[in-house]
Amino acid sequence: MCMTSKAARKTPPQRRHNRRMTRPMNDRGQGRKPLPPDQKTRPYSVRLTDARIAKLKLLGSEWLNKAIDKAKERPPSPKV
Secondary structure, eight states: OOOOOHHHHOOOOOOOOOOOOSSOGGGSOOSOOOOOGGGOOOOOOOOOOHHHHHHHHHHOHHHHHHHHHHSOOOOOOOOO
């Protein structure tokens, strides 16, 4: 009877399949879904003091969105 060590009896590692993908990556339904056109946002620059920047970071963008939505629009001022 032949005695073999555990290392010798170990099964070889399974090979990975080397197949081409059958569908493109973006067809898997993964990732964040796109927003509807009326909810898409765009970047916009505003000049603020350091204190106001810190306060805005503390309050967050959700607070800013609510404050803008809640604010009343002013009529345009007459040009002189």
